[in-house]
Each structure stands twice: as C-alpha cells, then as structure tokens.
Amino acid sequence: MRHLLEIDDLTPDELGAVIERCEAAPETLGAPYAGRGVACLFEKPSARTRNSTEIAVVQLGGHPVYIVGDEVGIDKRETAEDIARTLACYHHAICARVFRHSVLERMAALDVAPVINLLSDEGHPLQAIADVLTIRAELGSVEGKVVTYVGDANNVTRSLALAVGYLGGTTRVASPSGYRFSDRDLDRLTLAGVLVESFEHAGEALEGADVVYTDTWVSMGQEAERERRLRDFEGFCVDDRLLSVAGPRAVFMHCLPAHRGEEVAASVLDGPQSRIWPQAANRLRSARGVLAWIAEQNGIA
Numbered sequence: 001m002r003h004l005l006e007i008d009d010l011t012p013d014e015l016g017a018v019i020e021r022c023e024a025a026p027e028t029l030g031a032p033y034a035g036r037g038v039a040c041l042f043e044k045p046s047a048r049t050r051n052s053t054e055i056a057v058v059q060l061g062g063h064p065v066y067i068v069g070d071e072v073g074i075d076k077r078e079t080a081e082d083i084a085r086t087l088a089c090y091h092h093a094i095c096a097r098v099f100r101h102s103v104l105e106r107m108a109a110l111d112v113a114p115v116i117n118l119l120s121d122e123g124h125p126l127q128a129i130a131d132v133l134t135i136r137a138e139l140g141s142v143e144g145k146v147v148t149y150v151g152d153a154n155n156v157t158r159s160l161a162l163a164v165g166y167l168g169g170t171t172r173v174a175s176p177s178g179y180r181f182s183d184r185d186l187d188r189l190t191l192a193g194v195l196v197e198s199f200e201h202a203g204e205a206l207e208g209a210d211v212v213y214t215d216t217w218v219s220m221g222q223e224a225e226r227e228r229r230l231r232d233f234e235g236f237c238v239d240d241r242l243l244s245v246a247g248p249r250a251v252f253m254h255c256l257p258a259h260r261g262e263e264v265a266a267s268v269l270d271g272p273q274s275r276i277w278p279q280a281a282n283r284l285r286s287a288r289g290v291l292a293w294i295a296e297q298n299g300i301a
C-alpha cells in the first residue's frame with residue numbers, strides 16, 4: 001500500500017506524476033472516491049489544509065469527514081493503531097495532522113488504508129507540493145532555481161527542501177544556531193539525493209535567490225518556547241532590506257499563517273513580490289493531485 005508521509009516516500013519521477021495530476025483540470029481526474037469516505041483527522045488547528053483537503057475530496061467524488069483530535073484521543077482514548085483500524089472500516093484514506101510523526105508511521109505500518117500527512121512535527125508534504133506548483137507557475141520551473149529559506153528549519157523546510165531538490169532546484173537555509181537542520185535531517189536529505197546549503201547570515205543566503213521563503217518562528221506545539229524563540233530569531237525577519245538583497249525579480253513565499261512584524265515585515269508579506277495568495281490557492285491543487293495519485297496507486301477507482 002502507498003502512503004504519503006513525506007516527499008521522499010516518492011521517487012523524483014513519482015513526484016513528477018503527482019505534479020501532473022495537481023496541474024490537470026479537475027474533471028480529468030474522475031471521481032475515484034465516489035460513494036466513499038476520507039477521514040480528515042486534526043490534532044492541531046488549520047485554515048488552509050482542512051479546507052483544501054475537504055474540497056479536494058468532494059471534487060474527486062468523495063465525502064470528507066472532519067475529526068478533531070480530542071474526539072478520538074490518539075493514544076489517550078485508544079491507540080493510534082486502533083483508531084486507524086476503526087477509520088479504515090469506513091474510509092478509503094486517512095488524512096491526518098498530528099503532533100508526533102511516529103503516529104503517522106504507526107498508522108501507515110498497518111496498511112489498512114493509505115495515510116496522508118497533513119503536517120506533523122517532521123514534515124508538511126502537501127504544503128511543499130503546493131510550493132513547487134507555485135514556483136513552476138511563477139518562474140516557469142524549479143530546475144536551476146535558488147530557494148532561500150530564512151528562519152526556523154522546521155517541518156515546512158524539510159519537505160520544501162526535498163521537493164525543490166527532487167525537481168533540480170537548490171535550497172539554502174539561513175537560521176540562527178540551534179535552529180538549523182540536524183545531522184539526521186541532512187543525512188536524510190543526502191540519502192534522497194538532495195543537497196541543502198546552510199548559512200548563518202540571511203544576507204549571504206539571499207544573494208541571487210529566485211525565491212525567498214519563511215515560516216513562523218513558533219510552530220504549533222512550541223507555544224511555551226515563544227519568548228525564547230522571538231529573542232533567538234532577532235535579525236531574521238524578512239524585511240525590505242533583506243528582500244532587496246535577493247533583488248526585485250525574486251518572489252516571496254510563506255506557507256501561512258504569517259505573523260507580521262515577526263518572521264516577515266507586513267510590507268514584504270503584502271508587497272508586490274509576495275505570492276502568498278497563489279501559493280495558498282495551490283493547496284487545493286496539491287491535495288487533489290495527491291489524493292488522485294494515492295487512489296490510482298492503491299486501486300481505488
């Protein structure tokens with residue numbers, strides 16, 4: 001059974017096949033989930049992911065069922081395995097946003113239904129697919145492009161680096177000490193054939209960048225570290241001065257939700273180089289393409 005927990009669950013060719021489905025007109029994808037359910041389980045809040053996934057399921061003929069984490073109580077009310085087995089009695093796919101990536105791995109290991117990662121502490125593959133769709137639409141291709149990520153090397157960064165690297169782009173990551181990719185992360189990227197350049201200073205990383213990307217300094221689940229993180233990330237706000245290093249042709253991207261005046265200045269987020277709204281819109285294409293590809297791979301037709 002095929003699942004999608006992270007971009008490197010795919011080969012580069014398979015990512016290409018997923019992108020083809022994302023960019024296809026919705027009516028060409030048929031209705032593989034007709035008369036079928038798709039579980040959409042969320043342990044954390046969401047605006048883009050929940051809505052894009054639910055609408056994608058509807059466009060593919062299916063019925064999404066939204067489930068709040070507390071309702072099923074992963075490893076509290078019952079084990080992640082029992083929840084997956086239960087959901088698989090009624091649904092043809094389990095899409096889940098969780099705190100611990102290992103929960104997704106345990107659910108997927110059962111092979112009772114395809115599991116799709118809607119964000120975990122480790123990765124955010126559907127976001128990364130929307131991001132490369134946006135780069136392709138804005139700049140023609142990812143190949144040969146430099147994507148500079150400024151800020152916390154987090155779940156979004158890991159998936160982004162994999163997707164950009166698979167498509168022949170380069171990712172640079174500029175973060176303060178303590179917030180860079182770990183050796184384990186770098187090993188995993190290398191194993192996937194993806195090279196990431198790490199920088200101490202955002203300025204250096206931004207020279208010649210085609211895309212400037214940032215995300216929150218305080219991810220969901222890290223709220224208790226907020227004060228420390230805001231101090232540690234001082235100097236890493238993507239403002240007009242930093243964006244000007246990349247130059248006027250660079251585009252700015254952010255997965256959202258954004259915090260104006262923290263990781264990004266309002267003038268950049270809402271400015272002429274920002275592509276955040278086409279990027280958010282691409283979340284629907286990303287979810288639809290992935291669900292269509294997962295249906296094909298798993299014989300859901």
Ligand code: CP
Nearest residue numbers: 046047048049255256
């Ligand atoms: N980018 C993203 O995943 O947004 P949500 O948290 O609102 O789903």
Ligand code: NVA
Nearest residue numbers: 154156219220256257
């Ligand atoms: N890194 C952020 C992404 C939100 C879409 C988080 O995990 O909260």
